[in-house]
Amino acid sequence: MRLCDSLLLVLPSMEDHRTVPDGVQDRQGGGRPAAPREAILSHARTLGLDAAAITRAALPESARRDLGLFLDQGRHGEMAWMETTRARRGDPRVLWPEAVSIVTLGLNYGPGATDPLQGLAHRDRGVISVYAHGKDYHDVFKSRAKALARWIHGTFEAEVKVFVDTAPVMEKPLAARAGLGWTGKHTNLVSRRFGSWLFLAEVFTTLDLAPDSPHADLCGTCRRCLDACPTGAIRPDDPYRIDARRCISYLTIEHKGPIPRELRPHMGNRIYGCEDCVAVCPWNRFAVPTRHEGLLPRVELTAPRLADLVALDDARFRALFAGSPIKRTGRDRFVRNVLIALGNSDRPDLVETVLPLLDDPAPLVRGAAVWAVRRLELDVGRLSALRARSEATESVPEVQAEWEGSVTECLAGPGQAT
Ligand code: B12
Ligand code: SF4
Ligand code: SF4
Numbered sequence: 316m317r318l319c320d321s322l323l324l325v326l327p328s329m330e331d332h333r334t335v336p337d338g339v340q341d342r343q344g345g346g347r348p349a350a351p352r353e354a355i356l357s358h359a360r361t362l363g364l365d366a367a368a369i370t371r372a373a374l375p376e377s378a379r380r381d382l383g384l385f386l387d388q389g390r391h392g393e394m395a396w397m398e399t400t401r402a403r404r405g406d407p408r409v410l411w412p413e414a415v416s417i418v419t420l421g422l423n424y425g426p427g428a429t430d431p432l433q434g435l436a437h438r439d440r441g442v443i444s445v446y447a448h449g450k451d452y453h454d455v456f457k458s459r460a461k462a463l464a465r466w467i468h469g470t471f472e473a474e475v476k477v478f479v480d481t482a483p484v485m486e487k488p489l490a491a492r493a494g495l496g497w498t499g500k501h502t503n504l505v506s507r508r509f510g511s512w513l514f515l516a517e518v519f520t521t522l523d524l525a526p527d528s529p530h531a532d533l534c535g536t537c538r539r540c541l542d543a544c545p546t547g548a549i550r551p552d553d554p555y556r557i558d559a560r561r562c563i564s565y566l567t568i569e570h571k572g573p574i575p576r577e578l579r580p581h582m583g584n585r586i587y588g589c590e591d592c593v594a595v596c597p598w599n600r601f602a603v604p605t606r607h608e609g610l611l612p613r614v615e616l617t618a619p620r621l622a623d624l625v626a627l628d629d630a631r632f633r634a635l636f637a638g639s640p641i642k643r644t645g646r647d648r649f650v651r652n653v654l655i656a657l658g659n660s661d662r663p664d665l666v667e668t669v670l671p672l673l674d675d676p677a678p679l680v681r682g683a684a685v686w687a688v689r690r691l692e693l694d695v696g697r698l699s700a701l702r703a704r705s706e707a708t709e710s711v712p713e714v715q716a717e718w719e720g721s722v723t724e725c726l727a728g729p730g731q732a733t
Contacts, residue, residue, distance in 0.1 A: 366421030370493035372414035378488040379405040392560040400483035416524040421513035427604030444588030448612035455609040479516040486515040500554035501540035501592035510599030540592035563589035584656040647677040658687035666691035678711040689721035
């Protein structure tokens with residue numbers, strides 16, 4: 316979910332960090348635990364990590380093949396960084412040749428009894444996906460993963476590197492190989508204990524640790540996630556594969572330009588991320604609410620009013636989303652998403668909140684405002700007047716094209732509009 320920047324732990328002299336946790340009894344002379352694997356997994360728990368398991372620093376050939384297919388078919392869309400890092404992503408040893416083992420880690424962000432999809436019915440409100448309700452998970456996770464890495468380094472004199480979606484690492488196949496769970500048909504890792512609500516991170520190390528066994532695929536005949544996807548990004552006839560270009564998570568977070576017209580009506584009121592496929596997974600019945608304070612939902616992000624969000628300027632956007640992953644999209648992309656949601660709201664009374672955005676300095680926002688106005692403004696005469704006013708000043712072809720598309724749809728009549 317984040318552009319790749321690797322995080323190398325540069326640690327001070329090893330002697331300074333020779334701390335061994337309480338509860339690890341079996342030690343060699345010098346205070347080093349005799350069973351490093353068990354000590355590491357135990358220490359991970361002590362640090363508040365919800366799941367930990369070990370695998371070799373290698374991926375099966377099938378993971379490289381699937382990554383290659385995904386990229387060759389252009390399913391990554393505008394995420395060019397996935398293409399440019401292909402070799403490192405497909406092989407942990409290309410990323411770091413000295414790596415021998417990987418401790419894969421999971422952090423539970425389970426929403427508990429709250430149904431993450433209930434907000435979809437309240438069309439005047441925006442739905443922000445659970446993963447972005449609290450603080451940026453990268454920050455919450457990184458401090459714990461770094462603490463574990465520092466401890467491994469200090470205790471076993473091994474080199475370590477920490478990744479929390481911060482480098483070209485195939486986190487899901489590695490976690491599946493370590494047995495944290497299996498790759499579900501929705502393409503994410505499913506855990507027996509935490510359902511589909513685990514964030515992933517890794518500590519790469521030069522230590523030679525006995526690996527855990529991979530987890531069996533327990534999806535069986537279930538296809539709930541495939542049926543739940545609103546855009547066909549994952550399809551019943553093509554499980555375990557995603558076309559990111561159609562995924563609402565990609566469209567609302569990663570995609571920089573105008574959202575393809577044909578997908579807009581399917582986005583509903585999802586304004587940041589999507590997790591319909593994740594939320595319907597039956598294995599979530601075993602999930603427990605997150606215990607990490609930083610991941611708990613901020614009340615103002617659980618059902619925000621679209622009318623408030625669409626009025627955000629840059630300064631207020633930054634203030635509202637300080638410490639949140641949402642700040643990464645920037646104000647313009649976020650307001651674009653809110654305008655699409657307004658266009659899908661079936662609330663003509665909200666058109667007045669959209670009109671000021673027709674004059675926004677950002678063409679991306681102006682274009683989305685045109686679409687929203689078209690969907691909310693039922694009076695053809697007023698729509699034509701708005702277009703005429705815009706044509707007198709609009710110089711950006713993409714925004715002009717939005718007017719063109721909207722009027723074509725308008726002429727096509729009800730039911731034809733997208
Ligand atoms: C790019 C990316 C996206 C893209 C593409 C998603 C995707 N599924 O790849 C977009 C923007 C759409 C996205 C969305 C989301 N993401 Co994301 N994303 C990533 C990222 C950075 C890279 C993933 C990647 O390499 N994809 C490329 C494909 C080829 O790799 P893959 O899915 O691992 O492919 C394997 C399987 O699909 C399988 N496979 C593929 N084809 C086939 C065919 C068959 C027949 C079989 C059997 C298997 C199979 O094999 C492949 C290799 O083993 C990772 C972090 C990381 N560094 O790994 C986070 C990550 C996957 N995202 C995550 C999350 C939480 C999400 C969202 C839920 C966020 C949200 N609420 O909006 C959504 C979920 C959408 C979804 N259904 O996947 C978490 C998932 C945690 C978990 N439990 O799995 C990760 C791991 C981040 C993290 N550190 O926690 N994401
Ligand atoms: S996150 Fe949403 S759009 Fe993306 S694959 Fe899952 S259900 Fe489909
Ligand atoms: S919803 Fe069903 S098919 Fe999809 S990942 Fe969960 S168990 Fe597998």
